[in-house]
Structures are given as structure tokens and as C-alpha cells.
Amino acid sequence: MLKTISEFHNDWGDAVWQAVLETLQMVGIALFISVLIGLPLGILLVLTRPGKNLENKYIYGLLNILINVVRSIPFIILLFFILPFTKLVVGTTMGVAGVMVPLVVYTAPYIARLMENSLLEVDKGVLEAYEAMGIKSKDIIWNVMIREASPSIVLGLTIATIGLIGATAMAGLVGAGGLGDLGYRYGHLRYVEEVMYVTVFLLILLVQGIQTLGNVVARTLKKD
Template sequence: MISRINEFLDMWGIDIWQATLQTFQMVGISLLISILLGLPLGILLVLTRPGKSLENRYIYQVLNVLINIIRSVPFIILLFFILPFTKLIVGTTIGVQGVIVPLVVYTAPYIARLMETALLEVDRGVIEAYEAMGIATKDIIWHVLVRESRSSIILGLTIATIGLIGATAMAGLVGGGGLGDLAYRFGHLRYEADVMYVTVVILIILVQGLQSLGNRVAARLKKD
């Protein structure tokens, strides 16, 4: 058993390590950009909806419809559909660099919707109390909305990150690199079952670890 494991690591260890690093790279970069886009979009959705401080029916409806359209398209279809746009933005459609654009396009609207849901959970009475004191809207956003909903935001980002990991696995179909690419090229196309099993185990460990971490952080923030 030990000798078989050593033999497997000698043959595939470097490839699996590189694929894991590529997955972390894709998830990390895409998640950061998606948060920078999704959080403001989520806030804008909340503030421009009917009855809110910056109520604007047109902006809200446009954002709402656009986010729904993007979220209704499965990632694998979106991946191929925006290949020309990806090529225009980053100059390539393969490798880690080539999948960042579709990953962001897929994840940012999802995060925006999760942020909207989290922010809407904040007690309306708390917001009205700050508004009555003449606190500026921008201060209410960061010191009331975001602060009061930070536990839900963390849980939402955890869900989005796990979904992003799944999307990076599908990105292997266009040579995006990462664990999905390794599992597809070698585990599926070349019938290397051991490679498939190991990549699945690594993905399970990543997801379980992230979910546990997200739950702990959210629980701690809720107590503070």
C-alpha cells in the first residue's frame, strides 16, 4: 500500500500540486474581483429599491434584470458564450488568465444577490434611527448596513467561494488549468482513475474546510 502511494506521488505529485496552486490562484483572484464588484452592486440594489433612501426604479430594474439574466445561464454555457469578450479583455482564452473573466462574470452577480439578501436582513428600525440623527447615507452603509449584516455576508461569501471552486473545475474543459483540468485530461480522457479520485478528495477537503471556516467566522461575528 505504501509503495503504491509513493509510486503514485512520484508520477503525479508535481502535477497535482501545480493544479492545486492553479485552483487557489483562480479562486483567489476571481473572488477578490467579484467581491469588489458584487458588494457595491448589492448595496446599490438595496438602496435603489422602492422605499429605500436612494430609490430609483430604473436603476434597480436594470440591475435586477441584468443580474437575473447572468445568473440564469449555466457556467459551462457562459464560459463558451463570452470567449470573444474574454479574448478581448485578457488576450487569451486558455490557462488561468483565460478563465478569470468568465469566473468573475459568473460570480459577481451571485455575490451581489447574496449581499442584497444579507443587507435586507438589517432591522429597518435601526436604519431609521440613524437617518433621524442626520447620519450621511455613506456612513449608514458602512457602519450600519455592512456592520449589522457582516455575519450573513461571511456566510454568503462562503457559499459563493464554494460555488466558485466548482466553476473552476468546469473551466478545465477549455484548458483553464487547476484540479478540474487535471481530472478531465488525465482522469477522464486517459482513464487514470486514481488521479480522478485524488482530485475529488482534494476538492472535498477544500469545500469542507472553507465551509467550516466560514461558519466559525460568521458565528464569532454574530456574537460581537
């Protein structure tokens, strides 16, 4: 067994390590951009919904429909559907750069919806008390709503990150690199079973690690 592991490391070690780095790169960059887009959208959904301070049925309705439409498209279909747009934005549809646009388009609306749900869970009585004191809406958002909802937001981002990892695996179908690409090209197309097993194991390990970290952070914030 040790000899087999040693042989696998010699034959595939560099390729597996490169795939892990590419997966982390895709997840890290796409998550960062998606958060920058999704969190403000989530806040806007909360503020413009009926009964809120900045109620605007047109903005809320448009955002609500747009998010629902994008979320209803499976990632593998979205990946191919927006290939021309991806080519226009980043100049390529291959590699890590080529999959970044569909990953963000897929993840940002999901984060927006998770953010909206988290903020709506904040106790209305707490919000009304701060509003009665004349505190501005923007201060209530940043200093009250986000603070109170922070454990739920962290868990939501954890779920989004795990979904993003799954999306990067599917992106291997277009040669995006990463563990999904490695497993598909060598584990599936070339029937190298060891590569498939290692790829699946590493993806499971990555997901478990992120979920555990998210749970710990959320639990810590809840205690504070």
C-alpha cells in the first residue's frame, strides 16, 4: 500500500497539487467578487421590499425576478449559455479565467438571497427600537442588522462556498482546471481510477473543512 501511494505521488503528485491550487484560486476569487456583488444586492432587497424604509416595488420586483431567473438555471447550462459573454469580458473561455464569469453569475444571486434571508431573521422589535431613537437606516444596517445576523450570514456564506466548490468541479467540462478537470480528463475519460478516487477524497476533505470552519466561526459570533 505504501509503495502504491509512493508511486501515485511520483506519477500524479504535481498534477494533483496544481489542481488543488487551481480549485482554491477559482473558489477564492469567485467568492470574493460574488460577495462584493451579492451582499449589497441582499441589503437592497431588504430595504426596498414592501413595508421597509426604502420601499420601491419596481426595484424590488426587478431584482427579485432577476435573481430567481439566474438561480433557476443549472450551472452546467449557464456555463455554456454565457460563453459569448464570458469571451467578451475576459477574452477567453478556457482555464481559470474563462470560468470566473459564470462562477460569479451563478454565485452572486445565491449570496444575495442568503443575505436577504439572514437580515430578515433579525428581531423586528430590536429594529423598531433603534428606528424610534432616530438612528439612520444606513447605521441600522451596518451596526444592528448585519451584526445581529452575522452568525446566519457566515453559515450562508459557508453554504455558498460549498456550492461554489461543486460548480468549479463541473467547470472541468470546459477545461477550467482544478480538481474537477483532473478527475474528468484522467479519472473518467482515461479510466485512471486512482485519480478519480483521490479527486473525490480531496473534494470531500475540502468541503468538510470549510463546513467545520463556518460552524466554528458562526458559533463564536453567536456567543459574542
